Amino acid sequence: MTTTDPKTTIEPILVITALKRSFGRGERARPALCGVSLSVTPGEWVAVVGPSGCGKSTLLHLVGGLDTPDAGSIRIGGDEVTTLSAARRALLRRRRVGFVFQAYNLVPHLNAAANVELGLRVAGVGRRAAKARAAEVLDAVGLGDLLHALPATLSGGQQQRVAIARAIATRPDLVLADEPTGALDTAASRRVVELLREEHRRGQTLIMVTHDYAVAAAADRVIFLRDGQIIDERRPAGRRTSDASPTGPSGALDEADADETALHETADELADEDGGHGTRRAPGGSDLNDLLGLGSW
Numbered sequence: 001m002t003t004t005d006p007k008t009t010i011e012p013i014l015v016i017t018a019l020k021r022s023f024g025r026g027e028r029a030r031p032a033l034c035g036v037s038l039s040v041t042p043g044e045w046v047a048v049v050g051p052s053g054c055g056k057s058t059l060l061h062l063v064g065g066l067d068t069p070d071a072g073s074i075r076i077g078g079d080e081v082t083t084l085s086a087a088r089r090a091l092l093r094r095r096r097v098g099f100v101f102q103a104y105n106l107v108p109h110l111n112a113a114a115n116v117e118l119g120l121r122v123a124g125v126g127r128r129a130a131k132a133r134a135a136e137v138l139d140a141v142g143l144g145d146l147l148h149a150l151p152a153t154l155s156g157g158q159q160q161r162v163a164i165a166r167a168i169a170t171r172p173d174l175v176l177a178d179e180p181t182g183a184l185d186t187a188a189s190r191r192v193v194e195l196l197r198e199e200h201r202r203g204q205t206l207i208m209v210t211h212d213y214a215v216a217a218a219a220d221r222v223i224f225l226r227d228g229q230i231i232d233e234r235r236p237a238g239r240r241t242s243d244a245s246p247t248g249p250s251g252a253l254d255e256a257d258a259d260e261t262a263l264h265e266t267a268d269e270l271a272d273e274d275g276g277h278g279t280r281r282a283p284g285g286s287d288l289n290d291l292l293g294l295g296s297w
């Protein structure tokens, strides 16, 4: 019988087991994920690659609680995500998961600092602490002198750095990045990858979907998805799974209020604190949850 030294055993932060998701009904049902299993260690950086339509975004959305699977299990830090109520899933998204999207999803009428503060405030951080943390994180991503800039006045690379700052500000268990460099030119893409690399060095667990193998090569581990299944897994040369711990506590899921109006009120407060720059509501009636990548609450 073999024994394992408990000191050397690292509990995975994410365990996905036999995950299935189909879209459409009856004869039109098309499987997007056909039994995906994956385990991610705290501090690990995993890239998911594969052809268009192979299920990459579906996987990320399920992990982040934006969608629910037909079968299978997702455990984040020991908590089963798939059976959580809608309210608890909302809390999970706010407190334990940070999203970064190709389209940045910044709130257009809030400046850079307020966009980051918004993520902190909805995660339950007080006003002063959120302000201080937003400034700190934006400084860390190289935008310390653009705190008051509205998204429209920033370059694509700068907007993505604000989105990354927002995602990492709460020190989530997981940062989920869906094509974070997809809309960027090569130079801006390189800077964003460097920024993710710095966060990874600090111990942040990252799961990143990308089409770009050069970007994937920065990760500890690359998962190859095809037709909804993991077909291969590689560790780019010279990399190994990090044994770093997450940067901080994520906050347990509790009974806190998961009311959508709180999010809008917080956004409005932040707009007011910004001195009324820009318009108060997103043009075209964009939904704040979509902008934040939080889905329906």
Ligand SMILES: Nc1ncnc2c1ncn2[C@@H]1O[C@H](COP(=O)(O)OP(=O)(O)OP(=O)(O)O)[C@@H](O)[C@H]1O
Residues within 6 Å of the ligand: 023, 024, 030, 031, 032, 050, 051, 052, 053, 054, 055, 056, 057, 058, 059
């Ligand atoms: N909401 C949805 N309704 C219907 N079909 C969907 C939905 N979301 C995804 N699909 C389908 O599921 C499959 C996987 O889609 P998914 O977006 O996960 O792929 P992907 O690998 O991320 O693709 P891409 O690289 O083009 O973004 C595709 O066939 C897609 O059309």
